[in-house]
Amino acid sequence: MKKIICKVEYDTETATLVKKNTFGEFGDATGYEESLYVTENGKYFLYVNGGAESKYPEENIKRMSADKAEEWQKAN
Secondary structure: OEEEEOOEEEEOOOOEEEEEEEEOOOOOOOOEEEEEEEOOOOOEEEEEEEOOOOOOOOOEEEEEOHHHHHHHHHHO
């Protein structure tokens, strides 16, 4: 997925996957995935996607500060 946020492009195809968490089973309507990525320029973002009844019913990209990315990694 590719998304431009505040004139910065975030792309799961070109960024490096740091950590991925899966909640639920494949096909579970309440299940979802969160994947933390970092770009070549050191920008972090969270790619999210899930079932229709999950907290992420549509795929999306959310930018994150380095501090928030570190907190997310420790919490997950």
